[in-house]
Structures are given as C-alpha cells and as structure tokens.
Amino acid sequence: MGWLERISEIEELEDAEFDAGLVAAFERAGPATVARPIRFSTPTFKDYTTSELQGCGKNSFPAFSVTAGGCALMCDHCEAKILEPMIPATSPEMLDRKVRDLILLQDLQGFLLSGGSNRLNEIRYERFYPVVERLKREFPHLKIAIHTALTDEAGAKRMAGAGVDTAMMDVIGAQETVRDVYHLDRPVADFEATLAALCATSLEVVPHIVVGLHYGRVLGEADALDMVARHPVHALVLVVVMPFYAKAGTFLTPETPEVGRIFLEARRRIPDRQVLLGCARPPGMHKRVTDSYAVMAGLDGIAFPADGVTAVARTIGRPAHQEHACCSIKLGGSLSEGASMACGA
Numbered sequence: 001m002g003w004l005e006r007i008s009e010i011e012e013l014e015d016a017e018f019d020a021g022l023v024a025a026f027e028r029a030g031p032a033t034v035a036r037p038i039r040f041s042t043p044t045f046k047d048y049t050t051s052e053l054q055g056c057g058k059n060s061f062p063a064f065s066v067t068a069g070g071c072a073l074m075c076d077h078c079e080a081k082i083l084e085p086m087i088p089a090t091s092p093e094m095l096d097r098k099v100r101d102l103i104l105l106q107d108l109q110g111f112l113l114s115g116g117s118n119r120l121n122e123i124r125y126e127r128f129y130p131v132v133e134r135l136k137r138e139f140p141h142l143k144i145a146i147h148t149a150l151t152d153e154a155g156a157k158r159m160a161g162a163g164v165d166t167a168m169m170d171v172i173g174a175q176e177t178v179r180d181v182y183h184l185d186r187p188v189a190d191f192e193a194t195l196a197a198l199c200a201t202s203l204e205v206v207p208h209i210v211v212g213l214h215y216g217r218v219l220g221e222a223d224a225l226d227m228v229a230r231h232p233v234h235a236l237v238l239v240v241v242m243p244f245y246a247k248a249g250t251f252l253t254p255e256t257p258e259v260g261r262i263f264l265e266a267r268r269r270i271p272d273r274q275v276l277l278g279c280a281r282p283p284g285m286h287k288r289v290t291d292s293y294a295v296m297a298g299l300d301g302i303a304f305p306a307d308g309v310t311a312v313a314r315t316i317g318r319p320a321h322q323e324h325a326c327c328s329i330k331l332g333g334s335l336s337e338g339a340s341m342a343c344g345a
C-alpha cells in the first residue's frame with residue numbers, strides 16, 4: 001500500500017483531500033527522509049491540546065513585546081496582531097521584573113524578545129540589552145530568542161554580545177512583497193545582508209519564510225530559499241500566511257499543494273540543516289493537510305501539530321518525539337528547532 005492509501009486510513013484525516021501527485025513525490029523522496037527524527041514542539045505562548053499531544057500548561061517559554069501592541073510598519077498580513085498575545089515589556093525594568101517573576105513562579109526556561117518595528121523594519125532593542133545580559137549572567141539556563149527585524153553588523157554583534165542565543169528574522173525573496181505587503185522602501189538585498197550579519201556572529205540564526213506572503217500567492221519563496229541556502233544558518237522555519245490576521249478579502253489562503261511543494265523544495269535545497277514548520281498556519285483541515293505534508297516532505301519539526309499528524313509520522317515510519325519550547329530554541333536537544341509566528345520584525 002502506498003503512502004496515500006495508508007494516511008487516508010487515519011481517522012483524523014478521513015475527510016482530508018491530499019494531492020495524489022504530491023504525495024507520490026514525497027514518497028519517491030522518502031528513502032532520503034523517513035529516517036530523520038521529527039520533533040513536535042508545543043510552545044507555551046498559546047493554549048494547546050490536541051487529541052494526541054498535551055500542552056505543558058506552564059508559561060515556561062513566553063514571548064515579550066518591547067513595544068506592547070505598537071508597530072509602525074503595519075504589514076498587510078499582520079497589522080501588528082501577532083503582538084497582541086505577547087507580554088508587554090516596554091521598559092527594561094518591566095522586562096527584568098516579569099522575567100524574574102516567571103522564573104520564580106513558572107519555571108521559566110527562556111523567552112522570545114519581540115516587538116513592532118519602525119518604518120525601516122528595525123526594532124530598537126538597545127536599551128534592553130543590559131537587562132538581557134544581566135539575566136543571562138544570573139540565570140545561564142535561560143534560552144533567549146529575538147526577532148531581529150533588519151539590522152547591520154554592529155546590531156547583530158550587540159545582540160550576540162548581550163547573550164541572546166537565537167536570532168529569528170523573516171526572509172523575503174520578492175521586491176514586490178517588500179514594497180506592497182510590508183510598505184517598506186528597502187531592497188530585498190537588505191534581508192540577505194541582515195542574514196549575513198547575523199551569521200557572522202555566534203548567534204544561532206533561524207530565518208523564517210512565510211509561504212504565501214504576497215497576498216496568499218507563492219511569489220518569492222524560491223528566491224528566499226536560495227538566500228537562506230547561501231548562508232550557514234542553524235535552521236530554517238517555514239510558516240504559512242494566515243489571512244485571519246489581514247483585512248478581509250485582501251489575502252487568499254494558499255492552497256495546500258502549493259505549500260507542500262515549497263516544503264519539498266526546501267528539503268531539497270537545504271538537505272543538511274533543520275527545516276521546521278512554525279506555529280503560524282491556517283487552522284482546521286488546511287492545517288491537518290499542511291502538517292501531514294510537512295511530515296511526508298521530511299521536515300524536521302512541527303510546532304503545534306494538528307490532530308492526526310503523529311499518526312502520519314508513525315504510518316510512514318518516521319521517529320517522532322514531543323518537546324515543550326518555542327521550537328527556535330535548543331533545550332537539551334542536539335539540534336535547535338525554529339518556530340513562532342514569523343514577525344516581519
């Protein structure tokens with residue numbers, strides 16, 4: 001029995017529509033991918049439980065926004081909504097106090113530092129670095145991730161110098177997307193320059209690519225994959241644009257086969273590093289199919305996996321395990337994983 005027939009027998013996927021040609025392509029590539037272990041990550045900045053996996057129930061890896069809900073860029077796909085569930089930490093003192101409280105009360109393992117960006121798609125973190133540095137010195141077990149936004153060599157060095165472990169940024173491959181979706185007057189080359197600057201430091205660099213970022217159309221993803229492949233990143237995170245965050249009617253939902261083909265292409269172009277499916281993707285049956293494609297394409301990790309997906313891994317013979325952390329953070333494993341909603345930040 002082929003993969004398509006086998007996964008169609010999984011109860012949670014009985015109403016799912018899979019692209020037969022794509023599943024056959026995954027199966028052909030299978031000998032190179034099925035032995036790769038896959039990690040199912042359940043970060044704690046969202047409530048999470050499926051019929052197969054439990055959220056950890058503790059706030060052990062929260063996200064802080066240094067601008068609370070504010071963002072000057074207001075990208076069309078997000079309009080700063082990604083910041084809403086984050087914990088506001090608009091001053092260094094507030095960040096310090098909240099992190100210490102969570103260490104005492106909630107077994108904090110690490111945190112994500114994020115925020116809205118200015119009109120140049122930069123985030124002003126400088127005044128927070130002394131606090132980050134002190135926290136890291138006092139609590140060396142904390143794993144600290146940061147949404148870098150665009151930065152330069154000096155900015156990347158300051159992040160690394162403060163003790164940040166993991167740097168995350170969106171990589172965009174199409175100039176039209178930078179201009180239209182981000183409302184940003186900077187060349188695509190600035191995204192690659194940021195990637196290069198981050199990779200020149202000791203940071204673990206985990207870029208994100210948002211599939212369908214151009215109003216739900218696949219446009220610059222292949223170029224973005226090439227940009228990532230040219231640099232010694234630690235891992236790549238793929239997410240799928242969520243029209244849910246955008247103004248009604250402005251974004252299409254990318255078709256699942258288009259998303260699955262990007263997974264296959266990412267695995268092919270980046271065979272030697274971790275490629276992960278991050279938290280953000282459309283919910284419901286779309287998510288079940290997308291996540292099943294991620295398992296079959298040979299991606300190395302999935303954040304908040306949908307119902308039925310651990311069964312897909314079992315069915316095709318991929319070793320799987322669960323971990324509680326933002327999957328961009330290494331927590332005792334031998335490889336870092338990446339995730340979180342990719343912020344343009």
Ligand code: SF4
Nearest residue numbers: 071075078080344345
């Ligand atoms: S993706 Fe980042 S920069 Fe863009 S609107 Fe959202 S928070 Fe702001």
